Amino acid sequence: MPSSAASCRAYATGTPTSMTTEACTLSGGNTVAQVTNTAKRILDPAEAVLLYDNGVLQAASTYTLNHCWGKATKASGSWTGPVTMSGKYLPQLELDETFRADIAVTRDVLESTVFKNGKHKTKELGLMTAILALDMRSMAGKDFDTGGGTMKLETWLTDEEVRVLEVTFPDTTLAFRMMGLLGSLKASAAVGALHQVTATYDATAPAGTSIPKPFAWSDE
Amino acid sequence: MPSAAHTGVVKIGASATPTVEADGIKSTDWPLGRDVLETTDFKDGKAKTKILGLLGFDITLSGDFEPSDASQTLLRASLLDGATVYVQNLFDGTNGYEAGFKVSGFKVTPDVAGIPQMTATLTSTTDVTVIP
Numbered sequence: 001m002p003s004s005a006a007s008c009r010a011y012a013t014g015t016p017t018s019m020t021t022e023a024c025t026l027s028g029g030n031t032v033a034q035v036t037n038t039a040k041r042i043l044d045p046a047e048a049v050l051l052y053d054n055g056v057l058q059a060a061s062t063y064t065l066n067h068c069w070g071k072a073t074k075a076s077g078s079w080t081g082p083v084t085m086s087g088k089y090l091p092q093l094e095l096d097e098t099f100r101a102d103i104a105v106t107r108d109v110l111e112s113t114v115f116k117n118g119k120h121k122t123k124e125l126g127l128m129t130a131i132l133a134l135d136m137r138s139m140a141g142k143d144f145d146t147g148g149g150t151m152k153l154e155t156w157l158t159d160e161e162v163r164v165l166e167v168t169f170p171d172t173t174l175a176f177r178m179m180g181l182l183g184s185l186k187a188s189a190a191v192g193a194l195h196q197v198t199a200t201y202d203a204t205a206p207a208g209t210s211i212p213k214p215f216a217w218s219d220e
Numbered sequence: 221m222p223s224a225a226h227t228g229v230v231k232i233g234a235s236a237t238p239t240v241e242a243d244g245i246k247s248t249d250w251p252l253g254r255d256v257l258e259t260t261d262f263k264d265g266k267a268k269t270k271i272l273g274l275l276g277f278d279i280t281l282s283g284d285f286e287p288s289d290a291s292q293t294l295l296r297a298s299l300l301d302g303a304t305v306y307v308q309n310l311f312d313g314t315n316g317y318e319a320g321f322k323v324s325g326f327k328v329t330p331d332v333a334g335i336p337q338m339t340a341t342l343t344s345t346t347d348v349t350v351i352p
Contacts, residue, residue, distance in 0.1 A: 002244060002284035005330035099332040105299060106325040109343050113274060119254075121276030123322045123345040125302040167328075169336060174287035176328070217296060 007170040010098035010134055012144070013090035013163050014151060016044040021052065021084040024070075030078035034071045035085060041070030042164050044088035045179055045214075046206050054080040068164060068177035068216040090164055093144050093151055100135035101167045103176050105215065130203035130215045132165050132178050139195045140187045153199050156182040162206045162214075178203050178215035229310040230281065232291035234298075236320070238306050242291035244338065246283035248309050250317060252348060253277045278343045279307065279321065285328050285336035295340045299323040304345060320346035 019040050024033040033051070035041045043049055045067050051058045063072045072083070108126035136142075138153075145151035156163065160181065168175040180201035188196040205211035230245045231238040255273035286292050298305045305323060310316035321342035330336035 002286065002335040005334055005336045006332050008330040008332070008336065100330070102327070102329045104325065104327040105296075106341075107299060107302075107323075109322065109324050111276075113276075118347065119275055120347045121274045121344065123276075123343050125299075125322050125324065128300070167330065169285070169287050169330065172287040213300075219293070220300070 003170040003172075005170065008101065009166075009168045010095040010101055011092040011166040011168075012095055012151070013042055013165075014093050014145060015149060016047060016088040016090055018087075019089050020086045022086065022089075024072070024083040024085060026079055026081055026083065028073070030081065031074045032071055033079050033081075033083035033085075034069065035089070039091065040089040042090040042092065042177065043067040043070055043085075044090050045162065045209050045211055047088040049085055049087040052084045052086075054082065065211075066216055066220070067211060068179065068214075069218060069220070092166065093146070095134060095136060095144055097136040097138040097142070098134050099137055102133040103130070103167060103178075104132075105130045128213070130178050130180075131200065132167070132176075132180060132203070133198060133200040134165070134167075136197045136199065137194045138197045140185055140197050142197075153182065153185055153197065157185050162204060163201075165201055173218060175218045176215070177218070179205055179211070180214070223312055225311065227313040229308075229313050229316075230291075231308040231310075232294060233306050234294060234303065236306050237318070238308050240291055242281070243289040244284040244286035244292060245281050247281075249280045250309060251277050251279070252317070275347065276344055278324070278341060279309075280339055280341055281307070282337065282339040285330070285338040292338065292340075295323050295342075296326050299326050305342070307342065308351065310351060314352065316351050318349040318351055319344050 023036045025036045107128040110124045110126045112124045113121045140154040162179050166177045180203050183202045184200040186198040203215045205214040230242045232242045254275045257273045260268045304320045306320050308318040324343050325341035327339045
């Protein structure tokens with residue numbers, strides 16, 4: 001059943017904040033551990049995560065970490081529990097003047113046709129990427145941080161820091177998160193209209209990190 | 221005799237002959253096509269001659285984004301895991317096509333004034349079955 005997009009929301013992340021032995025909830029037959037506190041689930045990709053299972057530090061090679069949703073999936077076997085994570089999380093601030101989002105996840109198409117295939121082409125999928133564009137009734141210099149800090153899109157275009165963006169959907173727990181760089185900021189002004197800004201982010205993990213996929217839907 | 225398109229049925233599944241009808245889809249495009257190979261030689265006179273090569277095409281499925289719909293969820297997952305999905309489109313509820321595809325793109329656009337829209341782009345990777 002479709003729902004109005006009026007209750008969608010868009011968020012970006014602010015200053016990394018330390019967390020110590022943050023409790024995790026187990027699921028998937030105890031193969032997945034997720035940070036319990038929803039406000040601390042976006043893990044800072046530039047900071048190492050220390051994951052403890054029943055008080056024992058786990059080697060990073062023994063699990064796959066989903067930074068966008070604070071999930072650690074065991075490579076083999078299951079967690080004993082309790083599982084905790086230490087590191088830094090990224091708090092969210094709402095991009096409260098967003099009125100439209102465009103989320104595009106794509107993969108390269110690689111043709112694999114050989115003589116044996118007969119008359120039709122066959123394909124495989126190659127590299128994936130995502131682009132997120134947000135339209136806001138804002139000026140590029142608006143400060144989205146309602147606390148003591150500063151969060152201005154025009155600063156992001158020059159500071160080249162990777163941030164995590166999120167778009168939520170109405171009447172569902174489904175949401176999309178993406179680490180990305182602000183690559184384009186288009187400001188529009190017309191005498192008879194409101195100021196408008198389109199911010200376009202390209203998915204990427206910070207340089208030097210080995211994060212295999214910098215974006216994820218919440219149900220992955 | 222022209223017929224209204226609202227009787228169309230779109231089924232999507234992880235194996236051939238899918239049975240589950242997708243929710244939210246409002247528009248489909250099936251540009252079936254084969255590569256055209258020119259065979260013109262000096263003997264042929266003034267007209268080009270051609271033969272047909274490989275069959276391959278991209279389809280788009282678009283409509284309302286339904287986060288809880290199993291078919292749309294399968295499209296999103298198949299984009300990420302690279303699995304082949306099978307799409308059966310019966311344009312009037314009875315006649316149509318089925319083929320296997322790789323999902324090369326999934327786009328979602330929520331606009332405050334409307335319903336979130338989705339567009340999935342799929343590229344063919346099997347032969348086409350004409351139904352019935």
